[in-house]
Amino acid sequence: MGVNLSEKKGQGLSPTEFVENMTRNQEQLQQWYNQFTWPDENSRTFFANCRVPGIRCVIIAADWCGDVVRNVPVVFRLMEAAGIPTEVLIMEDHLDTMDQFLTLGGRSIPVVLFLDAEGGVVGRWGPRPTYVQEPMVAFKAANPDREAPDYQDNLAVARQEIMRRYGTDTSYQRLIVEEVKDILQGI
Template identity: 60%
Template sequence: MSKNVADKLGKGLTPQQFIDGMTKNREQFLDWYNRFEWGSDGDRDFFESLSNRDDLRCLIIAADWCGDVVRNVPVVFRLLENSGIPVEVLIMEENLDTMDQFLTMGGRSIPVVIFADTGGFVLGQWGPRPRHVQEPMVRFKQQNPDRNAPDYEENLKATRAEIKARYGEGTGYHALIAQELRELLSTF
């Protein structure tokens, strides 16, 4: 069944309103935002070339308490800044109806970056993490279906540590987000 977010277009926060309203992790968020640098493989030209289109909209389901939002949304904001694509942020807790249409492996994982046409028809989505960073969580969910298993929490902690290691200390993962969004946007 195709998804439609027409009822949410025009109702979200602008990127600046989201940043201004942050009560948690704002310094970290702005640090990732300010450390963003364009890669050298034409990413900037690609995203700027989207300004020739007026048929795309972007909704991002997010919350300031989420570490993946703090790491990934600043990159999405920077990639789309000069794309001409209107970007709006939906706070997860205020938009659970929408969140529940975009579950990741059955769970509410954010951020979810949704691309739609002007009528709200969903063309594609990205998130909550770059694929390489998300792989340990996919593996964990497959190998640990029982939340009550005695080693569940221990395995989850190890998985989170591997995810953190895959993000790394620097901005290298930014290029992964740029590549994956570029691939997605090239399909419509």
């Protein structure tokens, strides 16, 4: 990926510090964390036995973001199971880093980065599972003009479909498990 974030080591919060310092959505994030269950025994075993020497996880996030509230608890669980050290960079405090990892031209969080021992980015996930993100990808492709009269209406429709795809239970979490597993297998 060509980006090196070695200078960011130690600048983030631990997962516990991130949760403790949340001023919004703390209870919801904790609920998604507590409701996490492994989709299958193979996934649980993979993460329990996942040992990639020197790898660490850096998550760009903010407590105001709904995707962070839903997705970061799953990533926390996966990194805990795999024993991968994890830091959270608050987006507003690290815009220089955020701007190296734009999604569809925008600042979309969370951005989950996997770094090697030298700080090189060797994997990236986020802001949503691919299936959940598809409506936004389609929206951006079909609506390049932010000033168009129907832009906001079309954006609302895309967001509504994203929420439908997330659903009301934890079934979307299996998508994150599979996608992060694929990334770690490729490192």
